[in-house]
Structure formats: structure tokens, C-alpha cells
Amino acid sequence: MTKNNASLRSLEVCFSPALIHLHDISDSIVVVIDVLRATSSICVAFANGVKSIVPVATIEESHSYKAKGYLVGAERNGEMLDGYDLGNSPFSYLDPRVKDRDIALTTTNGTQAIAASSGAYQIAIGSFLNLDCLCDWLKDQNKNVLLLCSGWKNSFNLEDTILAGAIAEQLEPHYEMNGMCDAVIAAMHLYSLAKPDLNTFLDKSSHRKRLERLQIDKDVEYCLTPNLAPVVPVMVNGVLVKFVA
Amino acid sequence: MTKNNASLRSLEVCFSPALIHLHDISDSIVVVIDVLRATSSICVAFANGVKSIVPVATIEESHSYKAKGYLVGAERNGEMLDGYDLGNSPFSYLDPRVKDRDIALTTTNGTQAIAASSGAYQIAIGSFLNLDCLCDWLKDQNKNVLLLCSGWKNSFNLEDTILAGAIAEQLEPHYEMNGMCDAVIAAMHLYSLAKPDLNTFLDKSSHRKRLERLQIDKDVEYCLTPNLAPVVPVMVNGVLVKFVA
Numbered sequence: 481m482t483k484n485n486a487s488l489r490s491l492e493v494c495f496s497p498a499l500i501h502l503h504d505i506s507d508s509i510v511v512v513i514d515v516l517r518a519t520s521s522i523c524v525a526f527a528n529g530v531k532s533i534v535p536v537a538t539i540e541e542s543h544s545y546k547a548k549g550y551l552v553g554a555e556r557n558g559e560m561l562d563g564y565d566l567g568n569s570p571f572s573y574l575d576p577r578v579k580d581r582d583i584a585l586t587t588t589n590g591t592q593a594i595a596a597s598s599g600a601y602q603i604a605i606g607s608f609l610n611l612d613c614l615c616d617w618l619k620d621q622n623k624n625v626l627l628l629c630s631g632w633k634n635s636f637n638l639e640d641t642i643l644a645g646a647i648a649e650q651l652e653p654h655y656e657m658n659g660m661c662d663a664v665i666a667a668m669h670l671y672s673l674a675k676p677d678l679n680t681f682l683d684k685s686s687h688r689k690r691l692e693r694l695q696i697d698k699d700v701e702y703c704l705t706p707n708l709a710p711v712v713p714v715m716v717n718g719v720l721v722k723f724v725a
Numbered sequence: 726m727t728k729n730n731a732s733l734r735s736l737e738v739c740f741s742p743a744l745i746h747l748h749d750i751s752d753s754i755v756v757v758i759d760v761l762r763a764t765s766s767i768c769v770a771f772a773n774g775v776k777s778i779v780p781v782a783t784i785e786e787s788h789s790y791k792a793k794g795y796l797v798g799a800e801r802n803g804e805m806l807d808g809y810d811l812g813n814s815p816f817s818y819l820d821p822r823v824k825d826r827d828i829a830l831t832t833t834n835g836t837q838a839i840a841a842s843s844g845a846y847q848i849a850i851g852s853f854l855n856l857d858c859l860c861d862w863l864k865d866q867n868k869n870v871l872l873l874c875s876g877w878k879n880s881f882n883l884e885d886t887i888l889a890g891a892i893a894e895q896l897e898p899h900y901e902m903n904g905m906c907d908a909v910i911a912a913m914h915l916y917s918l919a920k921p922d923l924n925t926f927l928d929k930s931s932h933r934k935r936l937e938r939l940q941i942d943k944d945v946e947y948c949l950t951p952n953l954a955p956v957v958p959v960m961v962n963g964v965l966v967k968f969v970a
Contacts, residue, residue, distance in 0.1 A: 495740060495881055496741075496744060498743065498744060498747075499741060499743060499744070499879065499880070499881075502743075502878070502879055502880050632907075633747070634744065634747055635744070635747050635906070635907070635908070636740055636744075636906075636907055636908045636911065637907045638907040638910060638911060641907075641911065661880070661881075661931060662877075662880070662881055662882045662883040662886075662930050662931050663880070663881045665883060665929055665930060666881065666883060666886065666911070666915055669914075669915060669918055670911055670914060670915070673914055673918075684910055685907050685910060686906060686907050
């Protein structure tokens with residue numbers, strides 16, 4: 481695939497679910513990004529044999545799934561909620577007991593961003609953990625791509641932006657970037673600054689500070705490590721499953 | 726003023742008027758930024774002796790001001806509208822005939838961002854043309870500051886972001902930045918990349934391309950030149966006037 485025959489496809493970045501209405505996503509793959517930690521955990525789950533994940537927007541909604549035999553994961557403001565099976569740490573999803581299970585998951589930002597993408601041609605899940613594998617898959621799809629940063633409660637955040645930049649860096653040679661959206665340019669610049677040491681680059685960021693208070697440094701380090709979970713979770717009929725070619 | 730006695734004041738950046746509801750602006754000075762070209766032109770106008778500017782959101786609203794003897798400026802999608810006295814080019818406002826006049830102005834992005842800031846403690850106008858003077862004034866005010874990028878039809882844009890970064894660079898030593906908002910960090914990083922040559926940095930940006938098609942390179946070059954119009958326009962009772970100490 482060269483740039484010349486790719487002129488009709490677009491690559492865009494959106495910094496907040498609250499701005500997604502500015503993009504026509506009906507013919508786009510929306511890649512939902514919530515590096516710390518929802519989309520990272522979703523990738524780990526599928527790499528570890530989870531059968532399906534239903535993203536649910538509210539805690540109330542998750543209760544009905546418990547009764548149906550689902551494992552239920554719930555996080556608000558960075559913390560696992562009492563009485564649930566799983567939180568939002570990628571390490572929860574390395575537990576062998578998740579293999580072949582169906583999971584219902586609700587989080588502060590990630591599952592809200594998935595809900596905001598409901599009009600998309602297709603929804604896929606992005607994290608550093610599935611970076612190369614996701615980019616290869618996106619190149620194969622030959623579609624418009626919107627990289628949606630979940631942010632923190634609809635505000636811009638750095639960790640999702642630098643992943644968007646990392647994905648854009650791989651896709652850019654395959655897309656027509658003349659007059660490309662400024663958010664793509666900004667994300668790529670920020671990733672170029674972050675790339676030598678992602679952890680140090682994010683040291684001053686707000687969500688990093690928030691998670692520091694929760695003492696989950698190991699989660700952060702894990703979530704910033706590329707290609708530990710080489711799977712592409714996609715949404716099929718409202719349920720996330722692992723893409724199988 | 727040192728960091729030690731400034732811990733209660735905040736410095737934030739907002740990348741779109743459509744996200745301003747995420748910030749409590751009731752006790753903040755909102756600096757509205759629309760580098761290409763509304764807020765640049767507003768600074769030029771006041772440096773050139775304009776008495777007042779009424780920002781109006783709609784073209785219809787601007788008509789009533791014409792009847793009252795105002796000069797009327799109107800721009801949509803980068804172009805001056807037929808039948809109006811002024812467009813959105815800073816050079817329009819260098820005309821000696823604007824001296825001592827009252828102006829009503831409506832633009833695609835800038836005047837919309839001013840309207841979105843209506844709940845602020847105070848509204849001020851920012852551009853590269855008044856950079857140092859604005860920063861000195863902000864330091865004197867001893868208030869929370871939100872730098873609001875007008876963007877392009879609510880989407881993120883680069884030129885407003887790098888100005889936000891330039892302002893943040895000057896204010897940062899005077900604010901408590903522990904856990905500061907990620908948008909401030911991103912804007913400062915992008916400005917650090919842009920600083921050696923703003924024009925070249927923005928060459929690939931989307932609005933720069935839009936204006937290139939309109940052949941207004943001179944406008945862009947002028948708008949990116951620091952400190953040509955050392956005034957601080959502020960909103961008083963719904964009308965922009967030059968701040969006088």
C-alpha cells in the first residue's frame with residue numbers, strides 16, 4: 481500500500497469523547513484508547529483467553545450481568561469497587577480463572593469512550609500492549625481511522641495522546657496526510673518527545689500523579705510496555721471479542 | 726511573586742470551547758486565543774486606537790450595530806463577508822479610520838469562544854502580538870487563569886495551542902504546577918518544538934493550509950510575530966476595551 485492509492489482514507493485523532501460529534505465516524509474504525517488502564521486491561525484479558533467483554537456504562541447495569549454468570553469488573557476514580565470480581569488493573573486479567581469467561585466491565589473513562597463510539601463502522605481497542613499488532617490490522621482494513629483518546633472525565637490527557645501518536649507514526653506512511661488534522665500532528669510530536677522514555681515523560685502528568693497516590697506503579701509500567709498482549713479486540717454486536725482473521 | 730505563596734492559584738489550558746464546561750471559570754481569568762486571526766486583529770485594533778469592540782456571535786446580530794454607527798467586521802470560513810466594513814485580517818485594523826471608533830465583530834471561531842467564556846471572572850484577549858504584555862498583566866492579577874484555544878469549529882488546532890504554551894512558559898514559575906493539567910504540559914512541549922521557527926512548525930497545520938488557499942501569507946506571518954501590539958483587551962460589561970492601569 482502506497483500513499484498514492486490511499487488518498488480517500490483519513491486518519492484523525494480526537495482528544496475527548498465529548499468532541500467525537502465533530503467527526504463523521506459512520507465509515508470509520510474508531511480505536512478507543514484508555515492507556516491507564518481500561519483498554520490495556522482489555523488487551524491483557526483477551527491475550528489471556530477471556531471469551532468476551534461487555535462494556536457497560538453504569539455500575540447499576542453491571543449488576544444484571546453478575547446474575548447471568550459473568551465476572552464483573554468495576555472501577556471508579558482509579559479504584560476497584562468493593563464486591564466486584566475484578567478492577568481495572570491489567571494484573572487482574574492475568575489470573576488463570578478469567579480464561580474462557582465472559583466479563584462485564586465498567587470504568588471511569590474507557591467504557592464511556594466505547595459508548596460514545598457507538599455510531600462507528602467498527603470499534604477496536606488500542607493500548608501500548610497491542611501496538612504493532614493493532615497497526616498491522618488497521619493497515620489491512622483499508623478504512624478511515626479515528627483514534628479516540630478517552631482522557632480523564634472528558635479532559636485531554638497525555639498518556640492516551642502519546643499512544644495515538646505512536647499509532648499515527650506507524651499508519652502515517654499509508655494515509656494521505658495533506659491537510660491532516662492538527663490533533664494527529666500534535667500527537668505525533670508529543671510521541672516523538674515521549675518515545676525515548678515513556679515513563680519519565682509521563683512523570684508530571686495528572687493521571688500518573690493520581691495513580692501514584694494509589695500505589696500502582698507496576699500497573700503503569702506494565703501498561704507502557706509495547707506488545708505484551710498482541711491481540712486486536714473488536715466490537716461485534718455490542719460485545720468485545722478477539723479479532724480472528 | 727514566588728511559587729511558595731501561589732499554591733492556591735491554577736493555570737489551565739482548554740483545547741476547545743466545546744470543553745469549557747469541564748472547567749470552573751467563575752473565579753478565573755479566561756484568556757481567549759484565536760491566533761489566526763480574530764484575537765490577533767483585536768489586539769491590533771486596540772493598539773491602533775479603536776475605542777471598543779462588541780463581539781457578536783451571529784451575522785444577524787451584527788446588522789443592528791451598523792445602524793447605530795458602528796463599523797462592522799464579519800468573517801466566516803476565513804473570508805471577509807461582502808457588504809461589511811472590515812474582515813478578520815490584522816491589516817484591516819491598521820487603517821487610520823478605525824481610530825476612536827466602536828466596532829462590532831463576528832468571526833468563525835474567536836467570537837464564539839468569547840461567548841463560551843461568559844461565566845468567567847474576567848475575559849482577556851491573547852495573541853502573539855500582545856504576548857509579553859499579557860503575561861505581565863496576568864502575573865499582576867494574582868488569579869486563576871484558563872487559556873482557552875478557540876480551535877477550528879471546536880476542533881483542536883495547533884496555532885492556538887502553541888500560543889497557550891508560550892503564555893504557560895512565562896506564567897509557570899509563578900503558579901503551583903504540581904499535578905497540573907495535562908493540556909498545559911502538552912501545550913508547553915509543543916511550543917518548545919515550535920519556538921525556533923513558528924512559521925515552519927505550522928506549515929503542515931490544517932488552518933495554515935486553509936489560509937494558504939486564501940493567499941494571506943502576510944497575515945499569518947504578522948500574527949506569529951510577538952509583541953507588535955502591546956495592549957491587553959479585556960471585557961467590561963459585554964464590550965472589549967483596552968485595559969488601562
